[in-house]
Amino acid sequence: MRYLLLSFLMAFSVVAFAQKTYIYCGQLVDTKNTTMLKEMTIVVEKNKIIDVQKGYTVATAADKTIDLKAYTVMPGLIDCHVHIDHETNPNRMLAFQQNKADIAFGSIQYSKTTLMAGFTTVRDLGGSVSIAVRNAINKGQIVGPRVYTAGKIISSTGGHGDATNGLREDLMNISELNSDVVNGVDECIKAVRQRYKEGADLIKICSTGGVLSLEKDGSGAQFSEEEIRAIVTTAKDYGMRVACHAHGAEGIKRAVRAGVTSIEHGTYIDDEAIALMKQMGTYHVPTIIAGKSVADSAKKPGYFPEIIATKATTVGGLIQGAFAKSYKAGVKIAFGTDAGVYAHGKNWMEFEYMTQAGMPILECIKAATVNASDLIGVSDDLGTIEKGKLADIVAVDGDPTKDVKVMGKMVFVMKDGVVYKSTK
Template identity: 30%
Template sequence: MKYVLYGRVIDSVKDEAVENGMVIVDGERILYAGERNDEMVTDDMQVRDAGNGTIMPGFIDAHAHLTGEESRNSSGTSAFDALLTVVKDLGELVDAGVTGVRDMSLFGKPLKNAVEKGNILGPRITPGGRVLSVSAGHCDFDTDLSVKEANEKSLTGYLMDGPEDCLRGVRQQFRDGAEFIKICATGGVSSAVDNINDVQFSDEELRVIVGEAARHGTYVTAHCTGTAGTLQALKCGVTCIEHGVMLDEECIAIMKEKDIPLVTTLSVALGLADMKNLPDFMMKKAVSVKESAMNSFRMAHEAGIRVALGTDYSNTGNTPFKHIGKEFYSLTRCGYTPMEAIKAGTVNGAYLMRKDQEIGTLEAGKLADLVIVNGNPLEDILVLADADNISTVMIGGKIVKG
């Protein structure tokens, strides 16, 4: 199928929009993106006119948990219930304009396979497996279970202690289809058994994890809240930081020198304190990091750190996929321009998915993953924050919404 799309074009390459723009799609790829040129249009092309809308790359959420979290409150509590809920969730992601996801859960690989085979509707998925944590660490959510039982049951975390256990844990994630590795370098807001400033792995454990990931040709990203654990992770070879809500000048300097990206998860960092039905310990932690988070992200912006949009959403009542585009607005609260926020949620996310040669920008030869948005996000970034404003979604040249 061939399409010609008329409208304002944001390609995530240039720093400005093409107001009288055009995108031509031939099969699964983009043939042209730029100024309108009707001489390129042929009779076999389907025409779509965005009017005052904007054609832009599909959104990429660089930090999501496809775990069917809402199934705990509705259909049931088994892994099967959760997986069926995730299938529904993937459709809601697409509806919100998301065409790519970097997932941290047990389900990532089978979901990726099902989407690629066309068995279910969903965005492109880069699976990271379960999040690696020490016992009594950030992903130790049920201390009534033994470590063995927790690892058998959890859809999100995998507990391990000591270098040998770390080696086994990393290899297990690759066995489950992980394409990158995520660890908890520090404590976190949502865990009851640790403090946000806790340093969780030893240097030796971290080097084992980073080394094994390198042998598989990939990288390690780290959940980081406390400053000391963030520094330790950076010095031990971690090459991406998630959250980064307590960065200091030394952290920023290392990240700048080594081109280490930051995934901000601002919608959670800034919004957690206002969410409903959270336990007291979580509320207290959330309030304690809100101001430092804003400061960290402003520092990262001033230093020119590569930033990717991530939400940390799992489609609960507090983290609905319908409003996943709110993260764009959240970035602008920390000094980012709307265009910088858009690049964070498109091309920079593609970079962390390791697919930036294929997706993330509107350029000739790339896969046609794009959205048409009602309005102009450069004038009002909040138009991206509601799925109802996303009129068309295309993945690989196929219209999956609109």
């Protein structure tokens, strides 16, 4: 009895005197109200924010303080469109030379780079090892952002996600290369169930052609509305949302009518598609930096095959204008960059391109926090610095409302209460 009482008192004392961390913020971005707050204190205990206070609260001797008085603090940023397991490279032979283990080892650096850039959460929209990477990060085996992944994408035959495009006939019939290709309602339903079985958090489909695949057209529709609806309905049954790669207007409209959660890219979006997206509450994830990056790479001789270079030059130059059109019309915007199409760690440049297109920087940051967490379905835990939220907190050196480029000067990164980058 005496031993039990002693154990209880020891446990109580650990709870009662658990160390808190007081983070002093010179400026704090209120992402919910898109305002800047001066001289604030965030109180963190373990992995949660337990209070946000005006002024610089005096900590006890037992507690820890982090001085960010010279910086602008905000919630951990969220990139809703990345490919954490690869990065742009002109060597087309890599796909035939790398085993999954090689790809996974490369992902270790990409993951760390992304986190150190201030992106504490990402939505991975297609990769061969992204589920394993997510699991390794969650187990603490590697350093990286919180990952929500679609695993392998779902594509139609000859579509953007068909890895056999442009290959000789015998290679086209390799089953592994066709594992993400479906046709007809039944195969669409089965593919969603398979992704669930494999451990995906969400579904990614391609309702139009793309830029970096060896198909001749990046804009044509590639799934019927009936097929997309089957995917969306099945995904909903399994508690998953659907992200849809779409450049062409018809493919966008079919996907939106069928109920996808987001349209990725949206290059040729038209007024009808915009009206449908507003009606359905569909998010637009613009990926402007991806368009600019592939257009720049297309200028380098031999970087892309001619068929890709032509599409990159055309499509890449239109994405920023498409974003401006949908944003100004009132479509919901979530921040996403298509990281991997360009070098990981430069995600912040999307903020610059978004402001160039007319979105104020605080709204851009809201798109990368509040809106992004809503799109993923994690608003209860992420997106704002509020009592009860997870302690994902970052800081930049400067005032982004005066110079958007300071979004690339990340000096402090905390994810889940753990500091990964510090000013000291």
